[in-house]
Amino acid sequence: NRVFGFQNIFQQGISNEASPSLWIMIPILTLLGITFIRVSFGLDHHFDQKMANASMFTFTSLVLSLQLIFGLIGYKVMRNIGYFETFVHSNTLSPTSFALICPGVAFYGFWYVFYPYRSSSKSGFNTKFAFLFSHNGAFCIHSI
Numbered sequence: 001n002r003v004f005g006f007q008n009i010f011q012q013g014i015s016n017e018a019s020p021s022l023w024i025m026i027p028i029l030t031l032l033g034i035t036f037i038r039v040s041f042g043l044d045h046h047f048d049q050k051m052a053n054a055s056m057f058t059f060t061s062l063v064l065s066l067q068l069i070f071g072l073i074g075y076k077v078m079r080n081i082g083y084f085e086t087f088v089h090s091n092t093l094s095p096t097s098f099a100l101i102c103p104g105v106a107f108y109g110f111w112y113v114f115y116p117y118r119s120s121s122k123s124g125f126n127t128k129f130a131f132l133f134s135h136n137g138a139f140c141i142h143s144i
Helices: 006-012 019-047 053-081 083-088 095-121 125-129
Strands: 132-135 138-141
Touching (some): 019 053, 019 095, 053 095, 083 095
Antiparallel strands (some): 132 138
8 A cells, every 4th residue: 555655755755865766766777777778789799689779778768767756756855855854965964964975976887888879879869869979988079
């Protein structure tokens, strides 16, 4: 009946110090996304079952979109209840403020490492629709 404690949050609100837990889905989605990508590479390598580039692009775009949604919802909630003013931009200390680095690192890891090369440039999306695209870890300018 209670999914992720959201029913309690909607009824009673969330405490100021517990609000960073709304961002916990960002590293979880990163781990699930990277796991799926690595399993698909393993299937390709060992069983010659290649995943279509369009499917990889669609999946990684879905993971990235969910990360953005959870990030924006968490940011809006934390901004509205004054978390940043209380624990980040002041001298008030809280152990949960150290946990804010994890979603940032996870989002950066998925967005910068896996998304540009493993999905969008492999599917041809970057090279077809972008002026600047990533190829083999180096940024290239699209020739017109």
